[in-house]
Amino acid sequence: MEWVVPTFDFQPPRVSQTLVRAAHNVMYFSGAGALFARARAPAGAMILMYHGIVDSDDARWIDPRFSVSISTFEAQMKFLRRHRHVISMTELVDTIDRKKTVRPGTVVITFDDGYKNTLDTAAPILKRCDLPAIVYLATGYVSREKGQFIDVLFSAFRGRTRYALDLPDQGIDASSNLRDSEVARRIYLDIAHRLMVSSFEDRERLLGEVVEQLEPLDRARAPRLTLTWEEVHHLQRIHPRFEIGVHTRNHVDLTSSSPEAVSNEISGSVEDLRRELGTTPLHFSFPFGRSNDRARTAAMEAKLRSAAVTEPASLASSGADVFGLSRLSAPDTMSLFPFYTSGAYPDLSLKLLGRA
Numbered sequence: 270m271e272w273v274v275p276t277f278d279f280q281p282p283r284v285s286q287t288l289v290r291a292a293h294n295v296m297y298f299s300g301a302g303a304l305f306a307r308a309r310a311p312a313g314a315m316i317l318m319y320h321g322i323v324d325s326d327d328a329r330w331i332d333p334r335f336s337v338s339i340s341t342f343e344a345q346m347k348f349l350r351r352h353r354h355v356i357s358m359t360e361l362v363d364t365i366d367r368k369k370t371v372r373p374g375t376v377v378i379t380f381d382d383g384y385k386n387t388l389d390t391a392a393p394i395l396k397r398c399d400l401p402a403i404v405y406l407a408t409g410y411v412s413r414e415k416g417q418f419i420d421v422l423f424s425a426f427r428g429r430t431r432y433a434l435d436l437p438d439q440g441i442d443a444s445s446n447l448r449d450s451e452v453a454r455r456i457y458l459d460i461a462h463r464l465m466v467s468s469f470e471d472r473e474r475l476l477g478e479v480v481e482q483l484e485p486l487d488r489a490r491a492p493r494l495t496l497t498w499e500e501v502h503h504l505q506r507i508h509p510r511f512e513i514g515v516h517t518r519n520h521v522d523l524t525s526s527s528p529e530a531v532s533n534e535i536s537g538s539v540e541d542l543r544r545e546l547g548t549t550p551l552h553f554s555f556p557f558g559r560s561n562d563r564a565r566t567a568a569m570e571a572k573l574r575s576a577a578v579t580e581p582a583s584l585a586s587s588g589a590d591v592f593g594l595s596r597l598s599a600p601d602t603m604s605l606f607p608f609y610t611s612g613a614y615p616d617l618s619l620k621l622l623g624r625a
């Protein structure tokens with residue numbers, strides 16, 4: 270299916286990012302990456318993080334920063350199948366716990382949140398390629414069958430029919446003109462950040478207010494983007510190598526939550542999975558990759574075996590902290606994918622550019 274880039278561009282790449290990408294291209298196509306990977310043979314796994322795997326319909330409703338097109342995903346998985354050693358999260362954690370070497374070129378595939386397209390589009394491709402993966406569910410969203418707040422916000426801004434927002438208690442007044450896409454982008458990112466760090470109840474209230482005021486045109490046509498528990502069962506049936514982990518109940522930022530909320534969010538998600546699937550989850554990922562000592566301790570107390578964060582990406586090798594496994598947000602392109610999964614990244618980039 271054709272990949273349509275949404276017209277509302279929220280995050281144009283920064284110039285420095287573009288230059289770093291260009292430098293990565295040089296490293297890869299000059300053969301330096303491959304030479305480095307062979308000569309140094311860096312041991313360790315690159316853990317890839319995906320959210321939505323989307324066709325052009327889903328792309329209308331999901332923040333493009335968190336999605337990869339089906340065709341790119343399929344090309345990436347075929348590449349991994351032929352050229353990399355893909356293992357499950359449990360195999361990786363077993364290897365690290367036993368202090369064995371994680372062989373060079375190892376990759377682990379992870380999905381966050383629990384998008385319906387994890388079942389509809391990603392799972393069949395992974396099954397065809399016979400690759401293991403894990404999805405970390407925000408269990409409250411699965412139980413409520415509600416979409417992630419960021420996508421509700423994205424769709425409200427994309428489809429807006431009103432061009433001012435009046436949210437005095439957020440310091441946003443009606444003078445901002447949302448016809449200007451740069452202003453809209455700035456306010457969108459500002460509200461997204463507020464929603465990220467607020468409690469679940471405050472988030473629902475603010476999000477409801479924003480949607481109400483923007484009156485998005487196609488609101489009634491929004492598809493269900495989140496898996497149901499029945500679909501999670503189905504996912505396990507069609508692809509038993511898909512592990513199911515947890516990602517809190519309400520997808521809140523644990524670093525800005527109270528101690529009670531932190532342990533309730535983590536242990537609650539473990540309970541939800543046990544009740545719905547009859548199995549005990551082993552793996553966790555921190556919402557937004559944000560963690561602190563309290564959150565890590567709560568994950569350990571919930572008897573989880575590992576917890577993943579996000580960038581800066583690094584290779585998970587023997588001796589890695591299994592409660593702080595870093596991941597690379599998978600790019601929606603094939604061009605640098607071989608380099609990013611070669612083992613040469615991020616070491617070679619850090620060495621030559623001083624950054625990943």
Ligand SMILES: [Zn+2]
Nearest residue numbers: 381382556557
């Ligand atoms: Zn998430």
